[in-house]
Amino acid sequence: MTLNGAPCAVEVEPREMLIDVLRDQLKLTGTKRSCDVQVCGACTVLVDGQPASSCTTLCADVHDRAVTTIEGLARDGKLDxxxxxxxxxxxxxxxxxxxxxxxxxxxxxxxxxxxxxxxxxxxxxxxxxxxxxxxxxxxxxxxxxxxxxxxxxxxx
Missing domain, CATH: 1.10.150.120 ([2Fe-2S]-binding domain)
Structure with missing residues (x-):
């Protein structure tokens, strides 16, 4: 995937959720876990510019796609x-x-x-x-x- 504008390759299990990869493997903890059933929006990330609930998105489903987390919005130290x-x-x-x-x-x-x-x-x-x-x-x-x-x- 492209993560926050940069290429990113991670090995994942077939059933591994995007939120777990972001938080646990990649240490991007701005994405929050709350409901785990896609109703609260705390885990929202952008996939190809569209909001997606990372708690119900398989990480495998973002293969070759662009994922943006809150950590990826600021550019050159300047907030969006x-x-x-x-x-x-x-x-x-x-x-x-x-x-x-x-x-x-x-x-x-x-x-x-x-x-x-x-x-x-x-x-x-x-x-x-x-x-x-x-x-x-x-x-x-x-x-x-x-x-x-x-x-x-x-x-x-």
Whole structure:
């Protein structure tokens, strides 16, 4: 696979889940384990740019595909605009859902750069947050959409 933009080869068992390979073999612990049944979104990663629940994705199924984890969003030490917006708005509390939420937002914005609030709520329905009540998350996303230059790294 290509992992966070770089070639990555790992040996896996046929039934090994992507989350286990990411966390245990590759030590990418930003991907969180929670429900193990694809309902909470904490384990969301991007596979070829699309959100995928790594807890129900066989690692073998990402052979020759591009996988992005939260660790792969920052470039040259600079946070992605979605990450910057979440921080600026305090759109996290315990932080457990944050990596999956950010990756889902990143995918959404790649598909639909100007979503409505209703679009955002629909798109994020598979990512649960038990702490924030989603208010700050929505504020961060909407501000990023309406003021994208506010969240670009300084040298861009």
């Amino acid at each position: 605009p979605v990450q910057r917006a979440f921080i600026a708005h305090g759109a996290l509390q315990c932080g457990f859902c944050t990596p999956g939420m950010i990756l889902a937002v990143k995918s959404m914005l790649a598909r639909c750069p100007r979503p409505t609030e209703q679009d955002i709520r629909h798109y994020l329905r598979g990512n649960l947050c038990r702490c924030t009540g989603y208010v700050k998350i929505m504020e961060a996303i909407l501000d990023l959409i309406h003021n994208p230059s506010s969240y670009q790294p300084e040298d861009q």
